[in-house]
Amino acid sequence: MKNIPDSCKKCGGPIKWVKSSEYIDCQYCGKRTYLDTEDLAKLKNQIYNTKVLLTSLYLKAKGSSSRFIKSTKFKRNKKLLFITPIASISILSIFFTYKLNNIDLISKKERIINKNEETLFIGAIPDQNPEQLNRLYKVLASELNEQLNVMVKYKPVINYPAAVTAFKTGNLDIVWFGGLTGVQARLQNNGGIVLAQRDIDAEFRSVFIANKKSSINKLNNINDLKSLKGKRFTFGSESSTSGRLMPQYFMNKAGLEITDFKGGTVGFSGSHDATLALVQSGSYDAGALNEQVWESNLKRGRINPSKVYVIWRTPTYYDYHWLAQPDLDKTFGEGFTKKLTTVFLKLNQSSTRQKQILKLFGASKFITSSHENYNEIERIARKIGKIK
């Protein structure tokens, strides 16, 4: 028989079987060996039992249901088959129309918590990972909620044009925009108030990076950008200020058009992180991205300095900012926009929550800003054709 082991599994010592016993302890190490692999058999038996049980249950259910369908009682009431769904639909539709007309019902719950009926919808064009983002906006929402005494809800919008449009249609009250998208949103919406920006946004830069193998040297000044001619080059997203608009502007300034690159065109990797990874891998010779993303990746050890390096830092320009709807005061009460601005400006390192917000934004504080700061970006965007 195959099932009788003749040596101990643990120490390999020989086993002598006594005829009547089902198991035996090894005389060398004391390990108990079963005659049949009993555990396995037990398990098999259990599985079989459950299977039988389930099958019988299933058959019973099937039998009773088919008996029910065939029964005269059911046949008599066949009309019910049609009446029930129609009735339930009509009841539900009544319920839904009722809801539609009494939208206040939903917010009643909120009204008890908050005396203010309105909800402030915040949005952002995110360039962080979702875990950080979920944390960031949860913290920010509760901070705003506490300080302003209004309900705050965060709506993530990843797509740049969709975020601009959501601001235009009034679905978002305040939005964290990039330079270009902020200008687009203001123009589309016929107005918008620049609330605040981070300390780093007033002197924002893009970096041009290159792969070691591409043999592109560090650039001394803007005119050296011409040495990128004929290389494979990638931007980030189409609507990104630091990943596309400003780099393209400086390239044009140096006399370089986007058709001058290899293949007669440039790539659009979709995000700053993708640009970095693609240049580092060597798929593209060079690329341009947000300086902040470059620095944070450098800190996290995602950059291999022997493969990719900065060839040029652009001059500074204004980038990200909080943009608010112009009529917030009407809906939330006089002076609301001002209050909102002060909340942002007063964020500091003293409270742990505020500290967390600042850290997640990658800033040490927020500063005032105005829409005039973005006139330059508007001019450039018009020239490049991102604003008509």
Added chain:
Amino acid sequence: MKLTKIAVPLITFLPSIAYIPILIEILKGIHFGGLNIILSLITSALNPSLNPIVLKSAWNGLQITVATALLSWTISMFTGLVLGILSSDIFWKGYNKYSFIGKLLKIVLAIPRSIHEVIWGILFIQILGLNIWVAILAIVIPYSALTARVVSEQLDNIDIKPLIALRLTGAKSITSLTAILCPKLIPILSTYGGYRLECSIRSATLLGVFGLGGIGTELYLTLQSLEFREMWSCLWMIFGVMISLESLLNWMRYSSNKEINLKRYYTGIIYTFLLTILISLTWLYFREVDLFTPFNITSIYLPTISEIKQAYLELPLLNLIFSTILITFLASGIAIGTPPLILIYFPGKLSRKIQSIFWIFLRLIPPPLTAIVILFFTSPNISVAALALGITNMGVMGRLLTDSLYNKSKGIYIAMRNTGSNEKSATLYGILSPKTNTYLAYASYRTDVLLRETAIIGAVGGVGLGWQLQESLSSFDWAQVIVITSVFALITISGEFLCDISRKYWLRTTTNNSLTLST
């Protein structure tokens, strides 16, 4: 001398010729700089993030996505069915006077079909604002048009003699139509319907990027920031949904195959439709999605004719059209040619099971991710976009192939095996060959979809109409958007016309298929 004719099953392999130019291009630029990123992508697949914050928000998003997909699937199947019947020639046989309505409808339906869901989404956000109904509408419109096309073409392929006979016996035209059409709709509904549901889950995921809620937000954010571990948590979740959906559909199909009682079948269908609508609405309601926010309709800026003319002159249209068509051709070559090839090279029951899981896997991975992965070991060019698109759609074609094999009796295969032919040729002539026509018919629909999908992949190489459309949308240049979408529609309509002709040709030449070939 006899005329040489291509063996029917070989026609399905023919498209894979597209591999040659693509592989040449890709091998030319191959490099190993991205190897560590690819490795980290693979290892994080086995080690996804289990961070509770990520998992919780992904789980919430998944529920919204599935509910949205269910709702829009149901609505689109229903409207698609109605539109399909209305646009079929056979419906208007009874009312010859008005048959132009059907033809007109057919042409009109090509326009919603030629625009991608994401583009519909952006357009609807312009009008309706951020609202869950935007996602539902954006899926329903192109999907209804697509279903309508499939339904009307399948209906027009059926024999009309019974209809004429019924009419001659004096039956009313509406009665005779119901008698003829109803049984023919069953296979379309059971195969195609289930497949559309899965498509709508993928589309709902994609539309999550608009802040309408759903797992798409998480998925595309992680993709953008290259956080692979978190990305895989999302992907595995969607994978689970897709697998369970597939097994559920198989089970339903298996159990409905036994006895088809027309009346009960249609009652069942009506029930499923109503139930899914109810379930998904309540589901969304309990996930705190604002279903009842009234629409505030915003008027959109309409460009003047002279602006459109200006946009038309500005755009390098010829160049764009050429590269778009090239991508579509190469991608559809890969998508259509690979599944039959793999089926023949790895025949057998077990391997077919593995294949179907593999196809699910390919469908799961969003095309932008595939594109980036390919980019990590080659230099950018048009074939990267084509390959990325082709791989995702290969999953879809593979599914359609295995699906149609499911419903097929294996008589010829068993007979050939018993007479001693080897497994490969038995699979070729016994299993694949009888299904060639259906497969190629679905392939031609897929080419349509591929053309639309260039809109989301074009950005990779910065080429094609798709990229230009994204660029114009992000510049809010509506005149250009109008020009590009009408070009898309034009290509779709002419492509359909060509497909029609080629399919008719194949159907005519391949009526007596497998037996003549093996001699």
